[in-house]
Amino acid sequence: MTQKVSFHIDGMSCQACAARIEKVLSKKEAVSSAEVNYAGERASVSFDETQTNPKQIAEWIAAAGFQAALIENNMLPENRTATPFPYLSALSWLILIPFLVGMAGMAVGKHFLMMSAPIQFALATIVQFGAGAVFYRGAFVALKNKAPNMDVLVALGTTAVWAYSVLMMVKGDWRNVYFEASVMVIALVSLGKYLELRVKRNSLNSIALLTQLVPKEVEVFRHNEWRIMPLTDVRINDIVRAKQGEKIAADGVVVEGEAYCDESHLTGEPQAVHKKNQAKVFAGALVDNGSVSYRVEALGNATLLGDMIKALDDAQNSKAPVARLADIVAAWFVPIVIAVATLTFFINYSVSGSLNMALMRAAAVLVIACPCALGLATPAAIMAGMGVAAKYGILFKDAAALETAGKIDTVVFDKTGTLTVGKPQVVAFRQPEQGFIYSENDFIQVAASIEARVSHPLATAIVQYAKSKNLPFLTVNNVEVVSGLGVKASVVNFGEVKIGTPEFCGFRLPESTEPIWQASSIVGIAMNNETAIFAIADALREDSKQAISRLHDKNIHTALFSGDKESSVTAVANALNIQKKQGGMLPRNKADAIIQLKKQGHTVAMVGDGINDAAALTAADTGFALKSGTDIAQHTANATLMNGSANQVADAVMIARRTLNTIRQNLFFAFIYNIIGIPLAAVGILSPAIAGAAMAASSISVLGNAVRLKHFRVK
Numbered sequence: 001m002t003q004k005v006s007f008h009i010d011g012m013s014c015q016a017c018a019a020r021i022e023k024v025l026s027k028k029e030a031v032s033s034a035e036v037n038y039a040g041e042r043a044s045v046s047f048d049e050t051q052t053n054p055k056q057i058a059e060w061i062a063a064a065g066f067q068a069a070l071i072e073n074n075m076l077p078e079n080r081t082a083t084p085f086p087y088l089s090a091l092s093w094l095i096l097i098p099f100l101v102g103m104a105g106m107a108v109g110k111h112f113l114m115m116s117a118p119i120q121f122a123l124a125t126i127v128q129f130g131a132g133a134v135f136y137r138g139a140f141v142a143l144k145n146k147a148p149n150m151d152v153l154v155a156l157g158t159t160a161v162w163a164y165s166v167l168m169m170v171k172g173d174w175r176n177v178y179f180e181a182s183v184m185v186i187a188l189v190s191l192g193k194y195l196e197l198r199v200k201r202n203s204l205n206s207i208a209l210l211t212q213l214v215p216k217e218v219e220v221f222r223h224n225e226w227r228i229m230p231l232t233d234v235r236i237n238d239i240v241r242a243k244q245g246e247k248i249a250a251d252g253v254v255v256e257g258e259a260y261c262d263e264s265h266l267t268g269e270p271q272a273v274h275k276k277n278q279a280k281v282f283a284g285a286l287v288d289n290g291s292v293s294y295r296v297e298a299l300g301n302a303t304l305l306g307d308m309i310k311a312l313d314d315a316q317n318s319k320a321p322v323a324r325l326a327d328i329v330a331a332w333f334v335p336i337v338i339a340v341a342t343l344t345f346f347i348n349y350s351v352s353g354s355l356n357m358a359l360m361r362a363a364a365v366l367v368i369a370c371p372c373a374l375g376l377a378t379p380a381a382i383m384a385g386m387g388v389a390a391k392y393g394i395l396f397k398d399a400a401a402l403e404t405a406g407k408i409d410t411v412v413f414d415k416t417g418t419l420t421v422g423k424p425q426v427v428a429f430r431q432p433e434q435g436f437i438y439s440e441n442d443f444i445q446v447a448a449s450i451e452a453r454v455s456h457p458l459a460t461a462i463v464q465y466a467k468s469k470n471l472p473f474l475t476v477n478n479v480e481v482v483s484g485l486g487v488k489a490s491v492v493n494f495g496e497v498k499i500g501t502p503e504f505c506g507f508r509l510p511e512s513t514e515p516i517w518q519a520s521s522i523v524g525i526a527m528n529n530e531t532a533i534f535a536i537a538d539a540l541r542e543d544s545k546q547a548i549s550r551l552h553d554k555n556i557h558t559a560l561f562s563g564d565k566e567s568s569v570t571a572v573a574n575a576l577n578i579q580k581k582q583g584g585m586l587p588r589n590k591a592d593a594i595i596q597l598k599k600q601g602h603t604v605a606m607v608g609d610g611i612n613d614a615a616a617l618t619a620a621d622t623g624f625a626l627k628s629g630t631d632i633a634q635h636t637a638n639a640t641l642m643n644g645s646a647n648q649v650a651d652a653v654m655i656a657r658r659t660l661n662t663i664r665q666n667l668f669f670a671f672i673y674n675i676i677g678i679p680l681a682a683v684g685i686l687s688p689a690i691a692g693a694a695m696a697a698s699s700i701s702v703l704g705n706a707v708r709l710k711h712f713r714v715k
Contacts, residue, residue: 002032003049006314007058007068009041013138013193016149016334017066018375023147024064025057039379043068044314065141083198089190092131095123096187099180117174121166124179128162132186148334150372154189156338157366158182161688164359176356178688185367185692192696196372199703210309210390213265213284218242218249221293234296241293248285251303252294253278259290266304266393266642308642311397312390321400329374337369337678344682360688364681368691369674373698377666380706385659388712393642394652401638404622406656407603411551411649412594412616414608415562415572418626418646419547420538422609424458426465428516428535432507441471442494443532447525449474450489450499454481458523461536486524497527507531515571537568540575543647548576550650557602561590563612590616607641607649609633624649651714662709666702673698 030051102114138151349358448466486500505524569583606620617623625637
């Protein structure tokens with residue numbers, strides 16, 4: 001049986017490290033697939049549990065030179081924001097200071113400020129084999145596994161400069177020692193890796209922001225008194241109290257009190273929701289006003305927030321198809337750079353005859369080449385984009401879904417429950433002018449009193465309509481159902497009443513009437529020779545028109561495919577300005593229509609909420625399911641809209657497009673950096689020290705560009 005587990009990975013220095021772990025695991029017969037995300041420091045592994053286990057997989061990863069910590073399925077993802085202080089990097093910077101002073105002195109003719117060669121040798125050796133030890137360890141393991149990485153480049157470049165300087169010192173040629181170059185490279189690269197790790201674990205870490213929504217301590221009713229205790233001690237069915245300004249700690253149901261709760265972390269909807277007795281509350285919600293006590297029904301990973309965090313964590317650490325290019329390049333990058341550096345050495349030496357010039361330029365080529373920026377380009381943007389989407393209540397299942405969403409040019413909607421409320425409602429009332437004995441409220445009150453005795457969706461709509469007007473029910477007797485036509489009954493103070501089809505009640509709807517009557521189900525009522533009719537329809541959601549308008553503004557085509565009757569579908573499509581529409585469709589018809597759109601060259605998204613939408617959601621390039629919809633729809637779809645609004649589709653497309661733009665920018669930065677930097681280093685314009693600084697800056701620039709995405713605001 002196949003099982004999937006995830007690990008936190010420590011010790012990766014570039015994308016080549018991630019590729020190395022994937023290569024090592026993929027060679028194991030028991031492993032069916034392995035994906036490693038360098039930016040997210042995560043590995044997802046699918047394996048045959050009859051042949052191996054998570055402990056063995058962790059040992060395989062350790063053998064490749066990295067530390068793997070299993071992420072338990074029943075626990076929330078670890079909040080990995082802590083970044084250990086870089087003591088060895090700090091040491092290299094302290095040692096670098098006297099070198100910088102000496103270099104500044106030499107620049108103005110004060111050569112005495114530069115330390116003697118033996119002192120330079122001693123300090124440089126401490127940095128080379130102290131702070132630089134991490135590069136040697138990484139290089140050794142990488143070469144052992146035949147997957148050279150950034151550590152190999154740094155180790156080769158700095159060792160060459162250090163060894164050459166030692167040779168010159170032994171020969172007594174103190175003018176040609178370059179210990180300061182190796183010290184500066186290690187100091188700058190070490191600092192760059194530390195800053196890179198901080199950005200990855202803090203600025204790009206949306207998981208940390210979500211896990212912080214859950215309080216560490218809560219007020220629990222135990223042994224007939226309220227006690228403050230750690231959340232880890234809380235159990236199912238405990239009664240917990242949350243006061244104004246506090247966070248709900250678990251999913252549960254209100255048993256006492258009343259409050260308004262901000263649930264925007266789940267839905268993206270900023271409006272506070274009123275909570276009273278028997279209302280559901282969700283972990284992470286902020287109590288805006290009031291106080292509630294609630295019975296705990298779900299904790300940790302089992303809560304809606306926990307499920308959202310797990311889904312986001314999995315999605316952020318999946319790979320987008322666009323990342324394949326970077327993976328292919330990264331696999332060949334280091335060997336090619338070593339070959340270019342070797343060629344640089346021989347060409348410069350043969351042209352100039354200067355060993356030190358040739359060596360320094362070759363070292364600069366090794367140091368400036370940075371596979372890290374290339375490896376970070378896609379996953380860093382994906383992590384940021386996923387975080388922004390989650391903030392707006394949109395959960396993509398994986399990176400591929402986010403990438404595809406950015407290419408959508410056509411969105412197909414289901415009608416019922418997606419663009420409409422999903423519940424029949426009274427949308428219009430008409431009372432002919434021939435009688436004036438009874439008022440509108442009289443007709444509504446009598447109709448609801450009778451319909452309350454009948455089990456039918458249209459009857460429920462009339463009953464709810466009367467309740468919304470606070471009209472009390474009347475006494476009803478002698479209820480008689482006339483099959484296929486309606487109901488007869490006797491109502492106190494009103495006499496005999498008929499409710500049903502217009503024909504049954506003696507009412508004929510004019511042919512040239514308003515569209516709402518043509519598209520709605522009509523219920524008539526007749527009492528004492530006076531008649532009236534109700535138009536009952538599935539009303540539009542408040543934001544449906546805005547959702548369609550926003551998509552049209554982005555040059556995205558829309559279509560409405562529904563199993564409902566043609567007249568109803570046409571009415572909704574016309575109201576929302578949807579040009580392509582079709583009613584009376586079976587689930588297979590919807591899927592076939594979407595496949596046809598794809599054959600015409602469109603990238604198609606489907607938005608639905610029902611079981612009957614599953615086939616269409618699967619057929620589409622991207623399927624969006626409403627959180628309020630069925631489990632099957634959510635399971636089939638590529639993304640879930642947490643607040644159940646079609647308006648979130650436009651949000652998702654805008655976020656996905658911005659993410660794709662960021663990925664393209666990052667890839668451009670990564671490629672252009674190396675395309676320009678390596679030749680400059682080869683001809684001596686960039687020294688090894690400057691190359692080291694540029695190398696560190698390249699990774700930070702790519703991460704910084706991804707962080708900009710986190711501040712994206714949907715208009």
